[in-house]
Amino acid sequence: MSSGSQNGAVRIELGRRYRFAASHRLHNPDLSEEENRRLYGKCNNPYGHGHNYAVEVLVSGKVDQATGMIANLADLDSFVEREVLEPFDHKSLNDDVAAFRGTVPTTENLCIEIFRRLQAFPRAKLQRVRIQETSNNSFEYAGDEPEGFERNSDG
Amino acid sequence: MVLLTRKIEFAASHLYHNPDFSPEENRRVFGKCNNPHGHGHNYTLEVTVAGEPDPVTGMVLDLKDLKEILEREVMQRMDHRFLNYEVPELAGQIPTCENIARVIWRLLDPQIKQGKLHRVRLYETPDLFADCYRNGGEGARSQ
Numbered sequence: 040m041s042s043g044s045q046n047g048a049v050r051i052e053l054g055r056r057y058r059f060a061a062s063h064r065l066h067n068p069d070l071s072e073e074e075n076r077r078l079y080g081k082c083n084n085p086y087g088h089g090h091n092y093a094v095e096v097l098v099s100g101k102v103d104q105a106t107g108m109i110a111n112l113a114d115l116d117s118f119v120e121r122e123v124l125e126p127f128d129h130k131s132l133n134d135d136v137a138a139f140r141g142t143v144p145t146t147e148n149l150c151i152e153i154f155r156r157l158q159a160f161p162r163a164k165l166q167r168v169r170i171q172e173t174s175n176n177s178f179e180y181a182g183d184e185p186e187g188f189e190r191n192s193d194g
Numbered sequence: 195m196v197l198l199t200r201k202i203e204f205a206a207s208h209l210y211h212n213p214d215f216s217p218e219e220n221r222r223v224f225g226k227c228n229n230p231h232g233h234g235h236n237y238t239l240e241v242t243v244a245g246e247p248d249p250v251t252g253m254v255l256d257l258k259d260l261k262e263i264l265e266r267e268v269m270q271r272m273d274h275r276f277l278n279y280e281v282p283e284l285a286g287q288i289p290t291c292e293n294i295a296r297v298i299w300r301l302l303d304p305q306i307k308q309g310k311l312h313r314v315r316l317y318e319t320p321d322l323f324a325d326c327y328r329n330g331g332e333g334a335r336s337q
Binding site: 048049050051052053054055056057097102105106107108109111112113 | 210212214215223224225287288289290291292293295296299300315320321322323324325326327328329330
């Protein structure tokens with residue numbers, strides 16, 4: 040039948056939500072002005088615009104018996120603060136973040152960049168990053184090969 | 195396969211303290227959560243069940259049944275309780291989000307007879323949550 044016969048083997052992920060505000064402009068210098076406008080619409084306005092981004096960071100690992108934790112929140116918070124919030128909050132993604140000098144700072148690419156930065160977290164395994172750009176748009180990235188995730192060929 | 199999620203909220207108090215640690219170590223590791231008289235949260239629990247809709251009823255499982263299971267297994271045990279002292283399933287464990295989510299998974303899993311428990315997500319605050327999945331279960335990475 041259904042469940043019940045399974046033993047208690049579970050996997051646990053810890054999720055934490057962070058916020059930062061930043062500006063960006065979607066513009067690809069390899070495309071013509073018209074193409075940029077057609078493709079990116081308002082997001083191509085020359086002086087850029089901003090969002091309040093919410094970033095969900097999910098990590099997994101063994102729950103330490105002594106602390107009941109996958110990772111100490113203070114460690115995760117200070118790592119995310121240093122790697123993401125400090126460099127991104129109240130910044131222009133295009134101008135202030137080196138990774139976006141040659142890459143269009145869409146929220147897809149922002150997910151990949153934040154995932155790349157947080158992958159080095161030493162105390163737990165980064166599972167995925169989910170970014171809410173507005174209350175209506177969200178994006179997720181879980182690295183390149185997890186099962187169940189469609190591979191993005193140009194990711 | 196269809197995923198069905200029901201949400202409930204409960205309020206409870208807890209504190210983090212490991213008797214094997216010194217008082218200084220407890221304060222260093224657990225910070226404010228080590229305050230001796232505890233503190234509380236409004237927890238939000240999202241329970242997701244996976245299954246195929248029954249051809250007759252169109253349901254993965256009857257929400258009424260799920261509601262009763264959540265009332266009996268979670269609300270009656272945890273709502274307006276001090277988790278450290280009043281929930282035997284948590285005895286000897288630090289009542290972190292991770293551990294509470296796992297206890298809730300173990301309470302619910304044998305009770306879900308239609309469909310299969312897919313995920314337990316427990317929010318301690320809107321910015322902090324733990325997800326519990328069946329180990330090796332499908333979708334464990336993606337949902």
